[in-house]
Amino acid sequence: MRRDTTAAAPGPAAHRMPRTGPGERGVRTAWSIRRRIADLDPVRDNEEVTRLSFGVLYADAFFVHAAYTVAFARQMSIPSISRVVHRRGTGDLVVDARRRNDHTLLFFGEMIRSGHSGEAGRAAIERMERIHSRFGITDEDKLYTLASLAFEPTRILDHLGLRLFTHAEKVAHYHFWRGVGEYMGLPVPTTAEAFRAWTLDYERRHSATTEGGCAVVAALFGDWRTRWFPGPLGRFADPALLLLLDRPLRRVHRLPDPPAWLDRRSGPLFAPYLALQGNRPHRMDRSWVEHFGGRRGAPLDLSRLGHRAPERPGPDGKPFPARPDGRIAWPDAPETTNSRSGLE
Template sequence: MTLLVFYGGLSGLTYLITVYILRYRRVRSIVEKHPPSQGTDGKSASDYRMTPAEAQRIIWTSSLYDHPMLVEKSLEFALFKTYGIESISKLLLSTGQLSKGINASRRYVDTAILIQTWVHVPITGPGSGNEEPPRGADPRGAIAVARTNWLHSKYTIVGQLASNDDYLYTLSLFILEPAKWIEKYEWRSLTPLERQAYFVFWSEIGRRMGINNIPETIEDLVEWCEEYERINMVPSQTSKTVAELTTALLLYHVPPFARGFGKQAVAALCPERLNRAIMVPEPPIWVVKSIDGVLNLRKLFIRHLCLPRFSPQCFVPFDTTGLGTPGVCPIGVSVCPISSKENSNGVVYRLHPSYANNDPWYMPSPSGLGKIAAEVLAAFRMRNPKAAPGPQFRHDGYRTEELGPTSFEKSGRKEVLANAEAMYGGKITGPWAF
């Protein structure tokens, strides 16, 4: 018995040491590969210099491996935070894309796909540090930015114009919120190198979207963002309406009996200034403590007991390099590729998200055990039976250049392609050409 306890304890200790060594291996590696500028101590984000392409690869350590869930949620709440700005909420409400459930859920998923594609498809072209895209380089990132630019231009044409400061504020949240969430809730904080990488990469995305007056350092951006919020994040009925519509999407998978608590949990995750702006009462202290307690337990569990992730976790298909290679079918591709942008039947390649955020937009129809599981969940009211993958949710998948409102699906192709190729750094060919 004593021997059994000894070997059990030794095995447990060995496992804990293994977790510690492996869990920090990836972040140590990127820090070693990117030393701070000469004459600096590396303690400040501004001590590091890098190209946007290098910055993106550094970001992947946290967004794909170390903190994928928190990075995704921080970006979702970054968008939610913009609803505390009346001018932004007024614009969103005027589009009509939030007032109807199926429109709102599609906009939510389309936005997630576009953002995840910007972040996780290698950036190329002028200003990226990877000026000449290698042969066969994935163009989806450039297409996603170009599609976003085109969609924004449609609302500019009809007079629904967001100011440069509104766009800059949204961009600043994409840079700053992941670090805040990771600092508070994850098993490790971002290093100064990683914080600078978020700033450099997203600043380049901002330039590609035509956003002007981006501060030159992350420290200046923090000051600008704080001043903008102080002036513009004030109580507004419009902000309250948009926040309520979006909260319903955030709580999509929460059973009806728990949604009251879910709304309080959302409020607990929001800063006090935002709750005032969207006219939401501060949640009870026990809710705040409960949320913090659960997330802190998760932090400790992952840090000490979980081996690191060995494959990337991403909402959109991360690697489609197998496209065009006979016999290779990347996960998430609905049509097995042969050699070009269409298969022998003339069907274009489409992609599926890795999972459903709310309504199952672009998810394939389940079969076998997946279909049985869906029926069981619906029977126990854990899932809306009307929200099953099918034609109404485009179960054949998505194309990046078609994302957006239904009325715009087939519009803007020439403009999007021209803008995408300019950012990509060359002609777009292969399965994602259009």
């Protein structure tokens, strides 16, 4: 049975709070924030609903980083994506996982804080697009990456048997990431159901084990371990993260299964933490940006974020050359693909 960790949403006759935006200060109860979400239209007001939902109520850095890590592991099951990220062991995430993850979370945090139609949010999208343009990433792979942002939090919760977001919040999340994708010029399916179906079909057709994907996931686990589980707590890090990955995702990256008795109790283990986050008071100007390296309330300096061209030689001892179009030209031989994932 799915455990509901959300607070009761107010009825239509409840007192409504005025709409505000990311510049609002002060502390509000979770109930008042939910009351505001209920007063908004999830399509028209998708940016504000997403900010309040995923940027305020559930913006705790531990939860955000966990969901991001699982979403990134999902992306690494696509060989064409893992090849770009791994880059024969020279990719930013392999060389300096924490810096790479912090920068990516800052980009997403600015989008959520400022919205996909806001000046700062669009500047973050444009900066990411400029960085990615160096690597020849296909629109399909970009669309799949966007899908992981739109759907992975709910996939994790479904895997745990927990209910966190209301239907209206899920609708708003889809329309938010659709807005990001359309600003990027991507052909985002026009309904959440169609986008989800496209995502699962893309996984069935493309998901496979690669050495590069496994190496990137190992780096993700390393960042998770050192960031949240110092010293003797380190032995709990991998089991905790493995509980959030479903079995097909663990299989494709050759990860072990957690003990069966622990896997069966994964939902009840995480439910109290999520219930606390969803029911305690929060600062209304809370943001991922301050959690992962930005300053509270300050504009984000996008120029310092993102990929840096490798200064050290590649595996053959020679520097990576730049193509005339400015893209990095790493070796073109495909990585070894060892097995299909079995996602059917």
